Amino acid sequence: MPPAPDSDSRSDDEVLAATDVAMLLRYGLTQDALRTALFGDGAVAAAVTLDRLGVLPRSLTFLAEIVRSGGLAYAAGLPEPLPAPEPAERLRDWLTGAAQTATTPEAEIRAARWLDAVAEIIALRRSVRR
Incomplete structure (x- = not known):
């Protein structure tokens, strides 16, 4: 069977960058079935x-x-949740969607842990590139 179109031409980064992070964040904070994802x-x-x-x-x-x-909700409402405009807008969108469903203290703690995990992954990616 021939490979799916573009399966060999897309890197893992490109595939992951196409992931709907907003949806995963919105529902993964409150639904156990999506937490691992x-x-x-x-x-x-x-x-x-x-x-x-x-x-x-x-x-x-x-x-x-x-x-x-x-x-x-407070973090999503910050005028500049990150120093640069483009990533700030992207992250604000993610946080705004998550704030609509993650209304419990436990879900907000998970969101903070998730942000810490993302920070750690970025740091690891950068250390590997050096």
Whole structure:
């Protein structure tokens, strides 16, 4: 059987960058069935996307602390959740969707842990590239 079109021409990064992180974040914080996907492929996809946009891991770690302190809705409402406009807009979209469904303290703690995981993955990616 011949390979699927473009299966050999797309890198893992390209496939992951096409992942619907917003959907995984929105539902993975509250549904056990999607939690593994959120912290697995979803975290890696977010890391690939944000790394390509130049986001520093410490920015996400700081934002995770804001989520822990003020909640998802508060973090999503920040005028600049990240220093640069393009990644800030992308992350704001993700957080806004998640804030609509993740209304419990447990879900918000998971969101902060997820942001920390994304930061760690970005840091690992950068250390491997050096």
